[in-house]
Amino acid sequence: MKKGLPVADRKTVWRETAELTKRERKVVVAAVALHIVAALAGLGGPYLLGRIVNVVTAGGGTSDVDKLALAVGACVLVQVLVSRQAQYLGHRFGERANARLREDFVARTLALPVSAVERAGTGDLATRSSVDVAAVGNTVRTVVPTLLISAIQLLLIFGAVIVLNPLLGLVALAGVPTTAAVARWYLRRASPAYLREGETASELTEALTTTAEGGRTVEALRLAEERVAHGTGKIGQQWQARRRTLALRSVFFPIVEAGYALPAAAMLLAGGFFLRHGVSLGVVVSATLYVQQAIDPLDKVMIWLEQAQRGLASFARVLGVGMVPPEPRGEVPAVNQRELVVRGARFAYGDGHDVLHGIDLAVRPGERLAIVGPSGAGKSTLARLLAGIDAPREGVVTLGGLAVTAIDPAERRRRIALVTQEHHVFMGSLRDNLAFAAPGATDDDMLEALVAVGADWYADLPDGLDTELGDGVRTLGPADAQQLALARLVLADPHTLILDEATAALDPTTARRTERALAAVLEGRTVIAIAHRLNTAHDADRVAVLEGGRVSELGSHDDLVRAGGAYASLWRSWHG
């Protein structure tokens, strides 16, 4: 059963949010203050225009009008300059916060123990790294500033009405209950609906890209009709998801919008009453115009609220990655200890049955040990125990007497490397793809490593080591990618190598060539090779046969063939 990565609780999210703001308290305060000044200048314009009307009504001359008009111009100018500075401060703050968040996220991701990643599945982590980090980024960059400005404007507007007349201030809140109720209704439903909308969109893109990538297969197996049916189904699902969000908006928007008329209406009615109790007409008119002005910021708040909510949910998932306890820093063994010993190791995935039933195996330093056996015998599991990725349920795996899982992870990887048939070409140049295994390697070292694994495709690369690889640029085939993985290994130069079907994707001829070249380079290293091709076993010093989670035979190729057991039968059938 897959167990997802944790999600931060509400308290943690708020604490982290507060942390982000506190770190730059001065900037935040300055930005808010400037926004207030800008908003006040913004309100000044309409106020002065009202004064102009009053002056004209009262029969004032053009010179008064000119003065007031000049003041209006000054207000606009102040608003432009101050709001520009406020936005710039906010923007810089948002960018910094964003950079910190995404870098923290990647650091936390890289610190995750592999077992935790595997339990959760990379899908969960991939979604967090793309959708959630982007959602948080968008929230910090766009949503929060918009909400902040709108909130300041709303506060000032309602503050102005209250200053005009506190009772009218209460009336201005006339639309609040309906708006709040419908917003609550909407926000409860909106996030899952919009997430689903995003999901269907990426599913449709996925359907299109895989169909394009598998173009040859579509043609060869005549799958066109099925692919069209599949993609058309995704189009239908996208429409269904969008209809759902449209249905939500169809309730939310009209109610909110119809509510915008209420404050003005209430204000006028109350005005009619207050006029008889000593409130001036000018106050009522101004208050009415003010609540009209509140519509625009209110509208923005309503539109962006849902995104803010989604941003918070994403933030909780981004922070959740950091809640997985990192790999403990372990001990550092002496450099010359190379003896790898498995004693009584039992292992089970999840709560299932044991895959390994008490393995005892001592790997001699510098020897080449081949592990063979039928599929499902537990070969890859044993490889993971040897590499210290998993700990046995019972028993122990030691390197120089120290449990491998107790060794400091970075040290362990430096000494014991595991290469599986799962390969990954990272985005970046060929050099980048090699350098991370051995940061000090020179270009010559890299070329040598490539030659050592028989990667003759290197000659075809347009820019040599600088050729960009990875998705969408230049995709290496599985065989080439596997050779790349082996070249990394040569560069990393650990004293113990575990090769789990590391040449399976190569065609038999190339595989044989690559293995022989590799053997020459790896002279003196301890090599544990899991392979279905038995020439690997033939070339090894010893062969261990794994059957049903137990080591059934162990010895040199010749001894085992002579013994006439399981290995001998495998060897005979391999020869055809």
Next chain:
Amino acid sequence: MPPRLPHRDPGVPDTRSPFRYLWWLVTAQKARVLRGSVVGTLWMVGLSVRPLLIARAIDDGLRTGDTEALLFWVGCIVLAGMVLAWLGITRHRTMTFIREDATARSAQVLLQHITRVGSVLPKKITSGEVATVGGTDVTQISWALTMTGPGVGAVLASAVAAVVLWSVNPMLALFVLLGVPVVAGCVWPLLSRLQGVDSSYRHELGILTARAGDIVSGLRVLAGVGGRDLFLRRYAARSQTLLDKGYRVGSIMSWVQALTVGIPGLFLALVVWLAARMAANGDISVGELVAVYGYVAILIVPVWFLLEGGYMAVRGLVGARRMINVLRIEPDEVGATGREPGPEVNSALHDPESGLIVPPARMIGVACDDPAEAMAIADRLGRFSAEPAEQTATWGGLPITSVDLAEVRERILVADHESYLFAGTLREVLTGSADPAGPEDGGTPEKQIRVPGRIMGQDSTRNPDPAPKTAPKTAREPAPEAIAKAVYTASADDVVESLQAGLEEPIDSRGRNLSGGQRQRVRLARALLAEPELLILIDPTSAVDSHTEARIAARLRDHRAGRTTVVFATSPLLLAGTDEVTYISQKKVMATGRHEELLEEAPGYRALVARDTEDETTGAAR
């Protein structure tokens, strides 16, 4: 009112120009677009009603103390609010329908096109480009259609405002009518600048996101070899570059945001100042002054709309250009456009270039010393590459290019070992059928049916009638027995058994959640299940252990009895199981005979296939 999507038939797009493509999307839904224009205009004009009603309520109700009039006008305001809300949502719904109709139409046209183009597509365009066109471009094309509704409304609303202003004072109206384009002209370059820097920022951000995703997918590799610090440092460096870029964007963005508010604000102030002077001089009345203020303020809404709409239209045209570039890629007829019927069943295939002859109704092995050459021969036999006439393969004596391509694809299957595995349940992967709905309508994955479908004859006891009661949906739905048989031949039983839900277990695209050996056997089973008359297999067992390989070798011949099978391989187990083996070296046929005979007679063959381990023989293989 809502369109029925997906379209039953999306129609034939007009790919002559980007504009024609957009127009095609419009004319496909004329009535809806017309409705959008009407509602859009009404809504835009309706925006000006509330200030008008408030003015009346103040003048007729409050100022005169007439409670009845006040109540009447307040009632009107509430009612108008409701009508406006209704118009607003109707406009939004109609426009959404227009956009979604266009989105589905574009996506369907694109989908049908890329499946029609087939194997040429990956050579002409990267999958990333398909993703961009299918995602971003299709969306931007649809948004351009927004111009049809509120866009038309904005033009009409501006005209109405102009007429009303004219009736107040022609001079003022002229000033406004000339001034609005000037304001728009000032704001437009700012907007375009903003769009520019913002999109370059987003592009950079996209790369950074891709890098984070890249690190996530490579975590397991990093766990095996190490090097995490380097990735973190490199990511952080890129992130800091983006931060600098973000600062620059912020500098421009903050100016643009401030000016796009400030410039129209300044213009409004200018108009009111002029009007106020006129009022002070008695040229216009005070009431007219207030009205002018109102109309100019309202005019700003449609002008904004036109500005933004103009942007959407420009981006939509760019998207449409990229769309038609993809739609113009034509499928490759591979050499010729033959329409002849193919030769009769069980005809021989011949590759003149290498001299390989595939005799009918037999299973032959081909041992080729160069894997790339093996692929090239298979491509020629299966007509996946265009060749000069003298190198074109013949089929029953006919040049293969003279035969209708559809028939070639139907009767000859080249199963290469990188053939694509599409996501779906294992059953769907094997049968090639795809469940169009996937999980039920918006359903969660838990809703998926989890039948513990083991392969062998689960129906035989429950259903005495060998013919299934419900006819298969498509011709491609093979009987359970056929699936079981193919799985058995490919020795993939253990793959099915190792999956929790057996045949109903979801498989990721490219079979990412299977091991290499499992993927290979699934591909083999799929090829066998297609039951082609002529099956060309390339290295079908290179990733499986020898016991499994021996089992496959033993079962393959029985499975394909009576039909033609070509196995490109260097495995002695597989080659020994064939009727006849052809040994190809230096691109030419060197020898033909039974496996055992060739081992004796052709030393090169022995060096290539025999799994001897003496160094001199392996050395000779290269």
